[in-house]
Amino acid sequence: MKQIIGICIAVIVGTNTFSQSDKYIKTMESKLISVDTTVSVSGLTDLSNSFQRIGDAEKTQWLPYYYAALASVKSGYMQSMGGQVPNPTAIDQAADKADDLIKKAEELSKDNSEIYCIKKMIATLKMMADPMTRWQTYGPMAAEALAKAKELNPNNPRVALLEGQDKFFTPEQYGGSKAEAKVIFEDAMKKYESFKPESSIAPQWGLSTVKYLYSQCK
Amino acid sequence: MRTLMITIGLIAWQIGWGQTTISGKVSDNKKHPLRGVSISIKDSYDGATTDSLGRFQFTTTEKGSQILVASNIGYKTLEQTILLGGTNSELELVMKEEVSELKAVVITAGTFEASDKKKTTVLSPLDIVTTASGNGDITGALKTLPGAQQVGETEGLFVRGGTAAETKIFIDGTLVNDFFYSSVPGIAQRGRFSPFIFKGTVFSTGGYSALYGQALSSALILESIDLPERSEANIGVSVISLNGGYQHLAKNKKSSWGINYGYTNPYLAFKLYHTVQDYTTYPIYHTGDANFRIKTSKNGIIKYYGYFSQNQLAFRTASVDTPGYKDMFQLKNFNMYHNFSYKENIGKKLKMYAGFSYTNNKDDRNGSLEDQKNEEVILPGLEFKKFGLKLKGDYLNGKLVFEQRLKGLAMLRFGGEYNYSSDRSYYTDYNSQEFDHKINEKLAAGFAESDIYITNDLAAKVGARLEHSSLIDKTNFAPRLSLAYKLGAQSQASVAYGIFYQSPEKQYLPGPVPLGFSKATHYILQYQKVSSLTTFRVEAFYKKYEELLKTVAFYGNQQMLATNNNGYGDAKGFEIFWRDKRSVKGLDYWISYSYLDTKRDYLNFPYAIQPNFAAKHTASLVIKKFVTKWKAGINASYNFATGRPYYYIGYDINSHTYKFDDMGKTPDYNNVSISFNYIPGIGKQNAKAFVVYVLAISNVFGINQIYNYQYSYNGIRKEPVIPSVKTFIYLGAFISFGVDRTQDAINNNL
Numbered sequence: 013m014k015q016i017i018g019i020c021i022a023v024i025v026g027t028n029t030f031s032q033s034d035k036y037i038k039t040m041e042s043k044l045i046s047v048d049t050t051v052s053v054s055g056l057t058d059l060s061n062s063f064q065r066i067g068d069a070e071k072t073q074w075l076p077y078y079y080a081a082l083a084s085v086k087s088g089y090m091q092s093m094g095g096q097v098p099n100p101t102a103i104d105q106a107a108d109k110a111d112d113l114i115k116k117a118e119e120l121s122k123d124n125s126e127i128y129c130i131k132k133m134i135a136t137l138k139m140m141a142d143p144m145t146r147w148q149t150y151g152p153m154a155a156e157a158l159a160k161a162k163e164l165n166p167n168n169p170r171v172a173l174l175e176g177q178d179k180f181f182t183p184e185q186y187g188g189s190k191a192e193a194k195v196i197f198e199d200a201m202k203k204y205e206s207f208k209p210e211s212s213i214a215p216q217w218g219l220s221t222v223k224y225l226y227s228q229c230k
Numbered sequence: 231m232r233t234l235m236i237t238i239g240l241i242a243w244q245i246g247w248g249q250t251t252i253s254g255k256v257s258d259n260k261k262h263p264l265r266g267v268s269i270s271i272k273d274s275y276d277g278a279t280t281d282s283l284g285r286f287q288f289t290t291t292e293k294g295s296q297i298l299v300a301s302n303i304g305y306k307t308l309e310q311t312i313l314l315g316g317t318n319s320e321l322e323l324v325m326k327e328e329v330s331e332l333k334a335v336v337i338t339a340g341t342f343e344a345s346d347k348k349k350t351t352v353l354s355p356l357d358i359v360t361t362a363s364g365n366g367d368i369t370g371a372l373k374t375l376p377g378a379q380q381v382g383e384t385e386g387l388f389v390r391g392g393t394a395a396e397t398k399i400f401i402d403g404t405l406v407n408d409f410f411y412s413s414v415p416g417i418a419q420r421g422r423f424s425p426f427i428f429k430g431t432v433f434s435t436g437g438y439s440a441l442y443g444q445a446l447s448s449a450l451i452l453e454s455i456d457l458p459e460r461s462e463a464n465i466g467v468s469v470i471s472l473n474g475g476y477q478h479l480a481k482n483k484k485s486s487w488g489i490n491y492g493y494t495n496p497y498l499a500f501k502l503y504h505t506v507q508d509y510t511t512y513p514i515y516h517t518g519d520a521n522f523r524i525k526t527s528k529n530g531i532i533k534y535y536g537y538f539s540q541n542q543l544a545f546r547t548a549s550v551d552t553p554g555y556k557d558m559f560q561l562k563n564f565n566m567y568h569n570f571s572y573k574e575n576i577g578k579k580l581k582m583y584a585g586f587s588y589t590n591n592k593d594d595r596n597g598s599l600e601d602q603k604n605e606e607v608i609l610p611g612l613e614f615k616k617f618g619l620k621l622k623g624d625y626l627n628g629k630l631v632f633e634q635r636l637k638g639l640a641m642l643r644f645g646g647e648y649n650y651s652s653d654r655s656y657y658t659d660y661n662s663q664e665f666d667h668k669i670n671e672k673l674a675a676g677f678a679e680s681d682i683y684i685t686n687d688l689a690a691k692v693g694a695r696l697e698h699s700s701l702i703d704k705t706n707f708a709p710r711l712s713l714a715y716k717l718g719a720q721s722q723a724s725v726a727y728g729i730f731y732q733s734p735e736k737q738y739l740p741g742p743v744p745l746g747f748s749k750a751t752h753y754i755l756q757y758q759k760v761s762s763l764t765t766f767r768v769e770a771f772y773k774k775y776e777e778l779l780k781t782v783a784f785y786g787n788q789q790m791l792a793t794n795n796n797g798y799g800d801a802k803g804f805e806i807f808w809r810d811k812r813s814v815k816g817l818d819y820w821i822s823y824s825y826l827d828t829k830r831d832y833l834n835f836p837y838a839i840q841p842n843f844a845a846k847h848t849a850s851l852v853i854k855k856f857v858t859k860w861k862a863g864i865n866a867s868y869n870f871a872t873g874r875p876y877y878y879i880g881y882d883i884n885s886h887t888y889k890f891d892d893m894g895k896t897p898d899y900n901n902v903s904i905s906f907n908y909i910p911g912i913g914k915q916n917a918k919a920f921v922v923y924v925l926a927i928s929n930v931f932g933i934n935q936i937y938n939y940q941y942s943y944n945g946i947r948k949e950p951v952i953p954s955v956k957t958f959i960y961l962g963a964f965i966s967f968g969v970d971r972t973q974d975a976i977n978n979n980l
Contacts, residue, residue: 039275054266058279061268065277068270100762105303152459183858 392447468962799830
């Protein structure tokens with residue numbers, strides 16, 4: 013009995029005195045599971061909002077804002093895909109929100125390769141909303157951000173993922189190539205293998221995307 | 231055992247009472263549920279996102295008095311204190327829309343905008359150069375928009391029953407005096423400036439801002455590009471021209487400079503095609519321009535654009551005045567244009583725009599009558615056919631505008647403008663008698679305008695302009711007012727009213743009696759519905775002309791002298807514009823239709839009549855498609871206008887009155903143009919050069935087009951005014967050397 017009481021007390025005391033940083037890590041870990049698996053626009057919006065709440069509460073952590081931006085930019089990509097003609101206004105909103113968030117992340121962590129990857133994704137998303145008139149502005153902006161991400165960390169597997177994606181989705185007439193994409197994806201997989209995330213909540217997403225796209229490179 | 235009870239109680243408290251469920255609903259002030267709103271307890275992780283019905287629910291372990299935050303893009307963030315741990319009541323949250331440029335209503339009555347930025351944009355800068363019938367000319371593309379006439383015999387924009395002189399053109403805020411190449415009889419001249427140097431175009435067909443003046447009908451406001459995207463060299467070769475240029479962007483991307491040179495000689499083309507004119511000197515143009523741009527701060531930039539051109543031509547045409555003889559016309563022109571502009575934020579809420587431009591223009595025109603052997607002759611009664619006319623003009627324009635941001639989006643703009651012009655003309659008649667004429671004008675203007683947002687859905691622009699002309703020594707005061715009301719998420723209605731003044735054209739000054747400003751009053755009503763891929767707008771207008779110039783004959787019927795401001799007229803009509811990028815994937819098209827009912831009594835008109843530059847119905851269809859497989863853009867356009875009236879106004883010497891001696895109506899105007907842009911290297915990585923091939927064919931089907939009729943001096947004979955080449959095929963290649971970024975650009979989506 014005493015044991016039970018002891019455990020109970022320990023639980024109560026334990027949950028109440030959970031250190032703030034543990035709570036942060038635990039919450040982040042629980043949310044991160046959804047990053048690679050959420051595909052609906054509303055789900056990604058919700059996820060982005062959740063990360064933003066953590067960021068706003070923590071104030072000094074760049075990762076919550078980083079993931080909030082990632083989820084927002086992904087929700088934009090979801091809207092630009094599908095068979096229908098995309099709705100540029102909705103895409104712009106998602107991109108602008110992601111842009112606000114990544115700026116907050118950048119204030120907390122300068123010269124971060126992962127942050128530049130998101131910036132690349134935002135620029136590409138902005139361009140996709142109206143490619144004919146925007147490619148001259150956002151095309152170079154995307155290329156520049158990706159180059160900067162690569163410069164800051166040449167071994168970042170997400171840089172390779174984004175490079176491969178560009179090659180994969182670009183029509184051959186415009187210099188895209190599934191064969192070249194395949195080589196980049198192979199390289200990306202190697203980089204994912206050797207990549208050591210700094211912590212359990214540091215960016216490590218993307219491998220499943222690489223594997224899927226690699227399987228499509230036939 | 232008691233301890234156990236207490237412990238269990240504690241656990242129960244921890245589980246049951248430790249968590250509070252918060253739920254509720256979020257709507258906007260019109261009771262529409264808001265989706266995707268982020269709800270949170272301030273400084274905690276707890277929160278939720280609203281669903282499609284605006285509902286949310288979450289649990290929190292926070293206790294006591296806490297702040298609940300609701301945030302959503304485009305809405306004012308809502309903070310509300312709530313007491314946790316008590317009863318779980320349903321929260322009803324109402325969010326107010328944020329007054330933002332993105333959502334606020336924008337006044338669009340009378341304006342068409344081509345730029346990248348604003349949501350009111352109807353065209354993109356790229357549209358200007360890819361409109362098939364535009365021939366790479368700015369005003370050419372604008373003629374496919376409602377309100378503008380398809381006038382092919384004279385350059386300029388004829389808007390809503392107005393003459394070309396009633397449209398004024400501005401670059402970076404300041405007036406451009408010689409926007410088009412110098413007039414040549416029967417051939418509309420192109421604009422001097424390349425459409426590629428502009429990033430924004432605002433074409434107002436009426437009711438324009440108080441910042442601009444001296445145009446009874448229309449203002450075309452062009453904004454030059456800021457820093458280029460990259461350093462680049464380019465070469466262009468076409469059937470009629472050669473050009474080359476270099477643009478340098480500094481490493482720090484804070485400044486740039488560039489130079490361009492172009493040479494145009496249609497010798498080859500004119501050898502291939504039959505031209506109406508028999509050229510003795512082919513139209514040869516040398517043009518050069520230079521620019522620099524310096525970023526002075528985050529929002530500040532200094533821009534300079536300088537241009538010069540030298541051109542000449544000479545041709546013979548069969549003379550309408552006397553059968554069997556030929557008219558000889560010669561023109562030499564030199565033009566220089568410099569434009570400086572400076573834009574800076576000088577306070578947190580205060581912006582300054584300063585602009586200064588200088589133009590120097592020299593025309594040397596000669597006319598004569600020639601016989602069958604191409605020898606100059608002077609026939610009695612036709613002495614006026616022999617003349618020499620030298621025109622020299624110097625123009626200085628300065629403008630300073632301050633923009634003070636008031637509460638929210640409200641804005642106050644005020645400033646002044648100063649235009650100085652000096653025009654000299656030297657006329658030599660058949661027996662070498664010279665007549666010199668010099669005229670100086672100083673026009674000063676002050677203006678103020680305010681954007682007022684009554685709500686996010688209702689905006690007003692109230693402005694006024696005060697002008698003084700030293701030449702006619704008169705002052706005018708022109709109020710302007712426009713309103714816009716948002717009817718729905720995508721639709722809005724606008725109205726505009728304004729009074730517009732214009733000085734008499736220089737050729738009538740100084741008159742034998744004091745002359746005054748001509749006046750136009752505009753009333754415009756507009757409805758538009760814009761989604762991201764479609765634009766629909768319909769506009770009705772009424773324009774009243776007063777105090778137009780009236781003239782009497784002078785030197786027989788050859789010269790006209792303005793004697794009073796008793797002319798008048800009006801123009802009314804409606805216009806429809808529809809652009810659609812949605813219905814057919816990859817296809818972009820627009821349709822415009824204009825109905826115009828106008829009459830005026832001005833110059834030597836015996837009474838009010840539909841002027842010869844106004845067609846009742848005008849329509850255009852413009853189609854654009856980019857075929858990825860072919861790496862080519864295909865553009866086509868069809869322009870239609872019903873016939874325009876023409877007439878000969880004779881002068882009765884005995885009664886000193888004018889009368890219509892002859893009248894008629896031209897056949898309807900039809901034109902189909904197509905163009906192809908082929909970009910073979912698109913997406914090639916590490917390519918050193920990037921080539922665009924252009925093939926453009928105007929009047930593909932060789933339809934007979936009659937712009938107008940030209941009468942002999944005595945009104946006995948008339949001849950149609952037709953395009954100098956029926957079908958023109960243009961072929962060119964443009965190569966740029968720089969970093970090819972199409973790869974990054976086209977990317978995932980094409």
